[in-house]
Amino acid sequence: QKEVEQNSGPLSVPEGAIASLNCTYSDRGSQSFFWYRQYSGKSPELIMSIYSNGDKEDGRFTAQLNKASQYVSLLIRDSQPSDSATYLCAIQVGAQKLVFGQGTRLTINP
Amino acid sequence: DGGITQSPKYLFRKEGQNVTLSCEQNLNHDAMYWYRQDPGQGLRLIYYSQIVNDFQKGDIAEGYSVSREKKESFPLTVTSAQKNPTAFYLCASKSSGRPGNEQFFGPGTRLTVL
Numbered sequence: 001q002k003e004v005e006q007n008s009g010p011l012s013v014p015e016g017a018i019a020s021l022n023c024t025y026s027d028r029g030s031q032s033f034f035w036y037r038q039y040s041g042k043s044p045e046l047i048m049s050i051y052s053n054g055d056k057e058d059g060r061f062t063a064q065l066n067k068a069s070q071y072v073s074l075l076i077r078d079s080q081p082s083d084s085a086t087y088l089c090a091i092q093v094g095a096q097k098l099v100f101g102q103g104t105r106l107t108i109n110p
Numbered sequence: 111d112g113g114i115t116q117s118p119k120y121l122f123r124k125e126g127q128n129v130t131l132s133c134e135q136n137l138n139h140d141a142m143y144w145y146r147q148d149p150g151q152g153l154r155l156i157y158y159s160q161i162v163n164d165f166q167k168g169d170i171a172e173g174y175s176v177s178r179e180k181k182e183s184f185p186l187t188v189t190s191a192q193k194n195p196t197a198f199y200l201c202a203s204k205s206s207g208r209p210g211n212e213q214f215f216g217p218g219t220r221l222t223v224l
Contacts, residue, residue: 034213043200044215045215092211099155100145102152
């Protein structure tokens with residue numbers, strides 16, 4: 001089992017709808033979780049970090065963490081074409097390392 | 111302007127050659143990281159450094175070498191021993207003052223072996 005698993009997609013969502021991205025992980029000791037957005041040909045950009053169970057909201061983005069079920073998700077409300085990108089889930093393993101999922105490619109259709 | 115810079119943006123190498131990728135940060139971050147990304151894949155850790163003059167191997171260190179002589183700089187050398195070096199190379203840094211392990215990335219270097 002991979003340490004971090006994401007559905008590679010592509011996930012297609014109509015403009016204005018809610019996009020839901022999911023990630024599962026295997027290390028029960030992980031305490032820090034991150035979502036990065038990566039546009040084609042560019043480097044990843046940190047958009048959300050979450051450290052405790054529950055929801056964390058930042059503008060149109062909501063991260064959800066459930067440590068008991070070992071999943072973390074990202075919701076994007078009122079999806080815009082500019083949200084079309086690959087979204088990478090990352091978890092902290094040990095004191096210094098991040099382990100990344102393979103990413104979910106999201107397309108917002110106008 | 112604070113940030114992480116990587117150079118060059120594109121690099122072409124002949125088989126058998128060593129090449130060095132530059133990574134510089136002026137964010138006063140303590141920790142720096144090198145990742146490799148292959149098409150359609152996530153990031154894999156090559157090397158990381160928590161302080162000057164110290165670094166640790168990541169998951170795929172074979173065929174790579176690094177140095178950390180200055181806090182601001184963490185160059186990566188791709189040696190001829192690396193069997194499949196064509197990839198997108200990303201440098202990241204992290205402040206010890208931030209919670210968790212929030213890492214911030216430079217723009218990347220795309221290496222192609224001819």
